[in-house]
Amino acid sequence: MKPYDADLDVRGGLSRRQFMWLAGMAAAGVAAGCATNPVTGSTQFMTVSEEEEIQIDRQYSPMQFSDDYGPVQDAALNAYVNGVGRGIATKTHRPNMPYSFRVVNADYINAYAFPGGSIACTRGILLKLDNEAELAALLGHEIGHVNARHTAEQMSKGQVSNILVGGLSIIADVAAPGMGQVASALGGFGAGAFLASYSRDNERQADALGTEYMVKAGYGPEGMVGLMEMLNSLNKSKPSSIEVMFATHPMSEERYQTAVKAVRTTYASSKGLPLYHERYMDNTARLRSIKGAIEEMQKGDKALGAKNFGQAENHYQAALKQAPNDYAGLVSMAKCQLIQKKYSEGARYARQAKAVYPQEAQGHYLSGFAGLNLKEYESAYQDFQTSQRLLPGNPNTLFFMGYAQEGMSHRPEAAREYRRYLQQVQQGKYAQHAAQRLREWGYAR
Numbered sequence: 001m002k003p004y005d006a007d008l009d010v011r012g013g014l015s016r017r018q019f020m021w022l023a024g025m026a027a028a029g030v031a032a033g034c035a036t037n038p039v040t041g042s043t044q045f046m047t048v049s050e051e052e053e054i055q056i057d058r059q060y061s062p063m064q065f066s067d068d069y070g071p072v073q074d075a076a077l078n079a080y081v082n083g084v085g086r087g088i089a090t091k092t093h094r095p096n097m098p099y100s101f102r103v104v105n106a107d108y109i110n111a112y113a114f115p116g117g118s119i120a121c122t123r124g125i126l127l128k129l130d131n132e133a134e135l136a137a138l139l140g141h142e143i144g145h146v147n148a149r150h151t152a153e154q155m156s157k158g159q160v161s162n163i164l165v166g167g168l169s170i171i172a173d174v175a176a177p178g179m180g181q182v183a184s185a186l187g188g189f190g191a192g193a194f195l196a197s198y199s200r201d202n203e204r205q206a207d208a209l210g211t212e213y214m215v216k217a218g219y220g221p222e223g224m225v226g227l228m229e230m231l232n233s234l235n236k237s238k239p240s241s242i243e244v245m246f247a248t249h250p251m252s253e254e255r256y257q258t259a260v261k262a263v264r265t266t267y268a269s270s271k272g273l274p275l276y277h278e279r280y281m282d283n284t285a286r287l288r289s290i291k292g293a294i295e296e297m298q299k300g301d302k303a304l305g306a307k308n309f310g311q312a313e314n315h316y317q318a319a320l321k322q323a324p325n326d327y328a329g330l331v332s333m334a335k336c337q338l339i340q341k342k343y344s345e346g347a348r349y350a351r352q353a354k355a356v357y358p359q360e361a362q363g364h365y366l367s368g369f370a371g372l373n374l375k376e377y378e379s380a381y382q383d384f385q386t387s388q389r390l391l392p393g394n395p396n397t398l399f400f401m402g403y404a405q406e407g408m409s410h411r412p413e414a415a416r417e418y419r420r421y422l423q424q425v426q427q428g429k430y431a432q433h434a435a436q437r438l439r440e441w442g443y444a445r
């Protein structure tokens, strides 16, 4: 059998993100109607109910978190950010949503919210903040998107013209942007693949709500100014590590100016509320101690995106030298090796990744992928089985489980996995392969 790093193309004309949300819509069912916006109190066209917002969140947020290398293993840091988030969430228009907050291992600069209230910020953005009030502003902004139901609004708009499109097949086609289609088989869905894109109006409203909520929670409104100042300066220098954030949350000079003005006017009486610089520095001390490694990984990601594999490898190597057990570093290095078809090296880094963070799916998935290409079908099958258990919903895993069974000449077992795959994906090279085998083996006509 041929190693299976073949490309996939099942998308058609839509952008990845459009397709993703339409698929979400199809999965959630269609319930068009009008709803009262919890923030403004006015009626708006909504096809998505609160139950559906929560369901979509549950379905997609685990995939995005895994794509961002899972929540950080530093339990104290997660608890700190979760505590700050929860303190703000109680002061909002939708205090009863099932909010949760975490830091994810990704090194690019981003924060995001799913419509049910699952919110994450990356290690990369935490390193850019100066105090807890800025963190509160960041989380407040994301909570603002949840409260104003912006994701549901964007989905409702998108759905109107594209109601017939959908299905889970898109998940098989979320290639890491810029890395070429070979990378799509590696399991990374691509930075921000599951995130909604907001409009400039959405951003204005989320900023306003974020400021309102953080001040109610007792933080100085200057935190929002500090956050906007940082984002604005990145908007001018445009490092690649912030592309996803600005693609989903449009940035402008106006957002910064609005924050400055709000401190002088609406929130003049709240000036001087604490910013908690020391507390932020204490709680992020461990993270900041590997700042050098994280910056190397950002450079590595940029080089990998530009297909400068040698350069990417050097940066990941430098990162791992500073932080040898860093899960994101190990996974990135494994991917970098596997893309270059260096399967034994890739397997070695993937095994290390599995060992440092066994609860996270990507290490197992990459180890399985390396195993298939090394014809170690039995261990590859086990890796994909673990990956499937930790993160159900990626149909590629099912295909590879079938492929591993096929490699072991277990036809009934292979046929079972291929059938499960074909229930979710009907187009593309993997689907063709699976369907062809089922025909050859007499399971289908």
Ligand SMILES: [Zn+2]
Residues within 6 Å of the ligand: 141, 145, 198, 202, 203, 206, 248, 249, 250
């Ligand atoms: Zn935003």
